[in-house]
Amino acid sequence: MVADLIAISISEVHPDPLGPDRIRNQNVKLNEEWIEIANNGDEPFRLKDRVLIDRTKTNQHRHKKVFSPTDENFALPVSEKLRIFSGKMDDPNDPNPPVPAGTWRYFLNYGNYIWNNSGDTAEIYASENDLALGHAPLARRSF
Numbered sequence: 001m002v003a004d005l006i007a008i009s010i011s012e013v014h015p016d017p018l019g020p021d022r023i024r025n026q027n028v029k030l031n032e033e034w035i036e037i038a039n040n041g042d043e044p045f046r047l048k049d050r051v052l053i054d055r056t057k058t059n060q061h062r063h064k065k066v067f068s069p070t071d072e073n074f075a076l077p078v079s080e081k082l083r084i085f086s087g088k089m090d091d092p093n094d095p096n097p098p099v100p101a102g103t104w105r106y107f108l109n110y111g112n113y114i115w116n117n118s119g120d121t122a123e124i125y126a127s128e129n130d131l132a133l134g135h136a137p138l139a140r141r142s143f
Contacts, residue, residue, distance in 0.1 A: 007041035010122055010141035011081060015115035030087025031094045033113055035122050036103070037082050037139060044075030047106070050138070051125040052084065054114055063114040066128060069106065076104060086110045119143065 016033045035052075039045045047067045054063035076082050081103045087094050089107040099105055108114075115122065123137040 006043065006045060006138070008037050008039055008045055008076075008124065008139045010035055010124070010139045011038040012036040013115065013122065013141060013143045015117045015120065015143065016113035028113075029094050030110065030113065031085045031091065031097055031107075033086045033115055034083050035115070035141075037076070037084065037124065039076045039078055039080055039082075042078060044077050046073075046075045047082075048072045048074070049127050051128055051131050052108075053123050053125070053131070055121040055123045055140075056116070056119075063110075063112075065108050065110065067106070080104060082106055084108060086112075086114050115143075 013035045014033060037045075047069050050067045052065045052067070081100075082105070083099050083103050084106045085097075086108050088109045089096060089105075096105070119142070121140065121142040124139045125131040125135070125137050
């Protein structure tokens, strides 16, 4: 019996707006910051309890988000993409940006920018336990 292949990649990144932190945080637009994952496997990718972290030397796990979708059975279909925004879905000051057809949305509801425009590394782990045990991430992208 051949096991199903879970394969995701971080396909695209749009880090925080350019400029010094003090200036850019005066007009926070967290929904302008996102990463996108692609399901390249042969089965739907369940999102519940997956872990997204910022892995830089200066921010080791400072920004760690555990996915907890409203529908805990949500799974990204095969060959689809998921755009993960740092902001909130219902922020009246930061409207939801458009996404390409075939792209799903997920909002982290985070209060700060996560990704540095001067360079960063995003990693996605199967679980907090995998992260704690030092297992390899499911996906990693430096930018």
